[in-house]
Structure formats: C-alpha cells, structure tokens
Amino acid sequence: xxxxxxxxxxxxxxxxxxxxxxxxxxxxxxxxxxxxxxxxxxxxxxxxxxxxxxxxxxxxxxxxxxxxxxxxxxxxxxxxxxxxxxxxxxxxxxxxxxxxxxxxxxxxxxxx
Amino acid sequence: xxxxxxxxxxxxxxxxxxxxxxxxxxxxxxxxxxxxxxxxxxxxxxxxxxxxxxxxxxxxxxxxxxxxxxxxxxxxxxxxxxxxxxxxxxxxxxxxxxxxxxxxxxxxxxxxxxxx
Numbered sequence: 349x350x351x352x353x354x355x356x357x358x359x360x361x362x363x364x365x366x367x368x369x370x371x372x373x374x375x376x377x378x379x380x381x382x383x384x385x386x387x388x389x390x391x392x393x394x395x396x397x398x399x400x401x402x403x404x405x406x407x408x409x410x411x412x413x414x415x416x417x418x419x420x421x422x423x424x425x426x427x428x429x430x431x432x433x434x435x436x437x438x439x440x441x442x443x444x445x446x447x448x449x450x451x452x453x454x455x456x457x458x459x460x
Numbered sequence: 461x462x463x464x465x466x467x468x469x470x471x472x473x474x475x476x477x478x479x480x481x482x483x484x485x486x487x488x489x490x491x492x493x494x495x496x497x498x499x500x501x502x503x504x505x506x507x508x509x510x511x512x513x514x515x516x517x518x519x520x521x522x523x524x525x526x527x528x529x530x531x532x533x534x535x536x537x538x539x540x541x542x543x544x545x546x547x548x549x550x551x552x553x554x555x556x557x558x559x560x561x562x563x564x565x566x567x568x569x570x571x572x573x574x575x576x
Contacts, residue, residue: 380563384565389570391550392503392569397564409474447505447508448505448563450495452500452502
C-alpha cells in the first residue's frame with residue numbers, strides 16, 4: 349500500500365497558487381515524504397522531499413505538519429505546463445529497500 | 461547528454477513470445493528500478509536493484525525477470541508474454557538505494573508494450 353491519501357483531482361487558475369494536500373497518518377519517524385509529478389505520456393519527475401521541516405526549491409514548497417500526518421505541496425504560481433498528476437509518496441525505510449510506492453495521485457488541471 | 465534511456469519506445473508482441481525491455485543509464489547510479497503503469501492503478505514496482513549484482517522483487521514481480529550485470533544496464537525480460545502484461549513500462553535510477561539518504565529517482569521515457 350502507498351500509505352498516502354490524495355484527492356483524485358483538483359483545478360487551479362493560471363497564475364494562482366496550487367495547494368495539493370496529502371494525508372499520511374501512518375508515517376513512521378524515519379520515513380520521508382516525496383512528491384513527484386507526471387506530465388502526460390512522460391516519465392515521473394522528482395519535485396521535492398522532506399522529513400520534518402518545511403522545504404522550498406525552485407519548483408515548489410513542501411509544508412509538513414508538526415505531527416507529520418499530512419503535508420501540502422505548493423506551486424506558488426501555477427502555469428499551464430504544471431498540469432500533471434502529482435504523487436505524494438512515503439519513502440519506505442532501508443529494511444524495505446528504500447523503494448518508492450506510488451499511489452493514485454492528484455490530477456491537477458491548471459486552467460487559463 | 462546524461463540520462464536514462466529505454467528501448468524500444470513501443471512494441472506489439474504476440475502472446476507467448478519472449479521480450480526484453482532495455483534500460484541504460486550513464487549517471488553511474490547504483491540503484492535501478494522497473495515500474496509498470498496501468499490506467500487506474502498508477503505506477504507499480506516490478507523489480508529493483510540497489511547495486512550491480514543484486515536484485516529484488518517489487519509489488520508485481522510475477523512473469524518478469526531482471527539482471528544487473530553492470531552498473532549501467534538493467535534489462536527486464538518477459539519470458540512468455542501474456543495480454544495482462546500490456547502496459548507502459550518505466551525504468552528509473554537513483555544515486556543510491558536503501559537507507560537514510562535522499563533517493564531522487566530519475567525516470568526514462570517509457571516503453572509502451574502491447575501483448576496480443
């Protein structure tokens with residue numbers, strides 16, 4: 349199981365912030381939260397990851413709640429090219445191979 | 461240009477035939493992965509390799525085999541293809557598999573396989 353829950357779809361107006369939620373209520377202390385996205389017909393692309401602290405890079409910001417049971421990916425100024433399926437993933441620990449288990453993701457549609 | 465490549469881009473295959481999907485990376489990544497993606501099911505891990513010479517089973521390994529003779533190549537073989545193996549197959553690599561450290565995976569462009 350992916351151990352994450354995301355809404356199946358969301359819409360966002362171009363130029364506005366897109367806030368994509370994810371629940372991971374069974375996350376353990378040394379598991380990371382990763383976000384990937386997949387633009388139609390392409391391979392998934394890494395966006396950002398975090399453990400406890402909020403993180404920001406050139407693509408997005410990641411806000412993780414203090415209890416780590418949920419997180420939000422923020423695309424500050426969404427563009428049409430951000431239309432994609434966004435996957436929130438809890439990275440398994442070493443004993444489970446450190447693999448990524450993809451769930452269903454959220455299909456984000458950015459509209460003009 | 462550094463990256464990860466897959467071949468073929470697409471293939472139509474008769475059931476019962478043997479097929480090998482190729483995956484090559486030139487980033488000297490230790491870990492490599494094979495996923496399949498099906499409508500409504502998302503990406504599912506088939507097999508992985510944390511380092512050359514080792515492999516492991518993912519979520520859906522049945523009907524597939526892999527080998528990792530060197531760092532760069534990670535072929536996926538369907539010994540006797542069946543229609544349920546019709547899917548898009550993605551290969552990925554990461555600098556390291558396993559514990560603790562950041563494990564960004566880089567994905568190839570995919571292979572679209574149809575088994576009739």
